[in-house]
Amino acid sequence: MRRWLPSVGLLGQVVAILLLTMLIEFGVSTMLYERASEFSVRDDEARRLAEHLVISRRLLEDRPPAERPALAHELTTDRYEVQWDGAAGVPPAVEPALDPMRRQIVDWEPTLRTGDLRLRLISPGRSSKVRGALRLRDDTWLHFRTLDAVARLDFAFERILLGLVPAVALMVLGGLMLRRALHPLRRLAEAADRVGHDEVGAVPEGGPREVRRLVGAFNRMQARIGALIEARTQSLAAVGHDLRTPLARLRLRTETIASADTREAIGQDISEMEAMIASLLAFLSGDNDPEKSSALDLAVLCATLVDDATDRGHEARYVGPDHLELRLRRLAMKRALTNLVDNALKYGASAVVELAPGDGVVTIRVLDTGPGIPDEQLAHVLEPFVRLDPARGRDTIGFGLGLPIAVQAIKAEGGTLTLANRPEGGLVATIVLPITQLAAGHKT
Known part of the structure; x- marks a missing residue:
């Protein structure tokens, strides 16, 4: 970021920072929302499974063993598969990862506490299915498994993109407002670039307080520089006049010198001094040439x-x-x-x-x-x-x-x-x- 930020304007940097902040905030909010949705799905799934197990156990316990396989088949839905196993044997114990779900189920249906409810994962991962067993009164087992994943963390990209639409609209609106707020800075930069080339007047003060202070400081600095240059110009004009006057008197006095060689040598020295003064004044007055x-x-x-x-x-x-x-x-x-x-x-x-x-x-x-x-x-x-x-x-x-x-x-x-x-x-x-x-x- 340090490499490209200096090449981007102030407006671009502010917009980029705001955009990055909004994206981070939106991403974190989405993750938290999806996480909350996951817990909501688990809670809802536990309630449905609890209700189905209570009904299935009651119906199976009321039927003779011969009719239970057929009844279990009828109790199978598109969400849960139910089977009855009259054979002896104890299913595996509850898997520790599913302890929270088991507590949710028995909290919804306290009668299942006496059924030795056992749960296990069929395919561990984000989209996991659960199988389990519930003991009946005659020590036989009601076996079941979920046909849909009960624990999923699904990022809905369509929902994310839809949520980004107002964020982008707000960024565009914010960029336009920032552009308007930074307009005085552009005027200030243009005025500063003209200093030394064209006549620059006072820059209108506007924008946020800090920008107004900066523009005001520039105007005061420009006034001070103008005053210094004006004073220097007047000093140079005075120096040029004061130096040329005695040189002119010296040139006149050389005419009274009898020796032609001496008169010519002094005249050359005076011409050299005049040329030196002219070149020096021309150079020093160049920055403030009134022409x-x-x-x-x-x-x-x-x-x-x-x-x-x-x-x-x-x-x-x-x-x-x-x-x-x-x-x-x-x-x-x-x-x-x-x-x-x-x-x-x-x-x-x-x-x-x-x-x-x-x-x-x-x-x-x-x-x-x-x-x-x-x-x-x-x-x-x-x-x-x-x-x-x-x-x-x-x-x-x-x-x-x-x-x-x-x-x-x-x-x-x-x-x-x-x-x-x-x-x-x-x-x-x-x-x-x-x-x-x-x-x-x-x-x-």
Whole structure:
């Protein structure tokens, strides 16, 4: 049970537990009922046998020995066979297993106490038949045997199945009621799954008391998280502004430096600091990006990035349709693709951007001809603040957040980013976006 219960929902587990409990209760009740019926059958059989023995003994004792065999034959019924034996000899003693039945018989007919009533089983088992003997006044014996089983424990499966009908109906009704009671939990699970992807409002509180408490706790937790993110966003905006202001003053003051080499070196340091601040703020604000999704021609964006690269003197090429509209966060997606293209140009002699709509997904591939990345480091390089100096060279600008920023932006769109080494050399970065992000209409 421990193996399959975790894979079943809460509703299924509750219904299974209730069903098992009802089946056990029904089975035990049925066994007790059948056992009680067995004792009732034995008691009824003892009463009938007692009455038949009293009548048979009285009639046989009143007849001469010559007429007793024929009379015994007439006293035989479809339930009891009666015989008279005038020969001498004592039948076997009472079998201990039938002592309770013998007591029942003599309790019904006390006159049989003087008849030395003896009982034995013919075929021991559940469906047993009984034979016996009763002494008459002239010391002859009246022999008898039952033609039907007197002790049976018969489970009536038709009765069991009929009794299960209301149990199943009650289980269905109980399952529907439980489903309704657990509906708030489903709403809570859906809301929790949307946290971090979509704007989630307060979940309506309903259902049993414990469920209402859980939903209320989730709403309060969500409010606290929202407040923390808002505070962090405001802090980042303030930090970005405060850092950029002195950097701008420094850039202006470099213009007063007479030495061109010194002025250029200080300008490069300032540019590096600005790039580091921009990448850090972009990464830290990614979880709470206020930008909304809008229609974006992804093909035009990819082609534009390639044109910008060629204008800067790099070798770059775009392969794909002329137009492909999706609903995406424009700035975040542009930042992600720019980082991938810049990495390809930085570590390789050229870059190729391929865009291909497919079955249910849209795939973007950015290929370079650089040295690649060791296979064991392909997943590690997507983590923040990771540099791979031996494989990719020293990145002198930024904190190593280019790829993590791209991962963050693509994940926000429900997509994935993976890296792989090309057999012919170089690296390929593959973005897969779900086709559900397609705009209402697009051109290829």
